[in-house]
Amino acid sequence: MWMEIDLQSDVPIYTQLVDQLIEGIASEQLKPGDPLPSVRSLAADLGINLHTVNKAYQILKQDGFLQVHRKQGVVVQPGGMPGADAAFRAKLAKGIRPLAAEAAVRGMTEAEFAEQSAAVYRQLMSKGENAK
Template identity: 55%
Template sequence: MFIQLDLESAEPIYIQLQHQIIEGIAKKKLLPGDSLPSVRSLASDIGVNLHTVNKAYKQLKQDGYILIHRQKGVVVNPEGVPKADNSYRELLAKNLRPYIAEAVCRGFTEEEFIQTCKQIYSNFNERGE
């Protein structure tokens, strides 16, 4: 699997793990219906506590990215990720606010911020990065 964690990062490991899996789905490295390792197996493979993986999986399940079956194990949601709704749009705006505020404080122009976003976004469309 493509998971690469930064154990020195201030960002919690379970959040890094969530982000890596979501990025894998966005870049089509993980397709609807694809199997993911069990909690125990992934924890062992990446060298973290199984509760850390379990916490990431629970959040991914709650957000609709994965399903957890007793027989099938963990799979990327076969129906795909739920489409953006007003609730998601509000959450996205809330999460972007601190990054935009920091960019403004550091002298980024609106154009620079948007260009940075466009560059990152294009990496997902190209399945690259």
């Protein structure tokens, strides 16, 4: 599998899974309808517990990024991804806020901060350049 987990990180394993799966969808390495490994097999692959994987899947299902079929397993949402609604924009602003504040204190201008944001976005997208 193409996923990697850092057990020493301060960010929870299930969060790492959620983030990497979203990145996979964003970069189109994972396309709508693509199957995902079962909670048991992925857990075995990564050397972690079944419930940790399941927690990640549950969050992504709740947010509308994944669909679950009995026996068919887990699949990347085939019917269109959820949009950038008000709830997400609020979450986004809340996440950016402390980063923007520290950037400002450290002397980064608004333009530099915006460009840095764009650069991260760009680099993320380029990961699936040649759609696997």
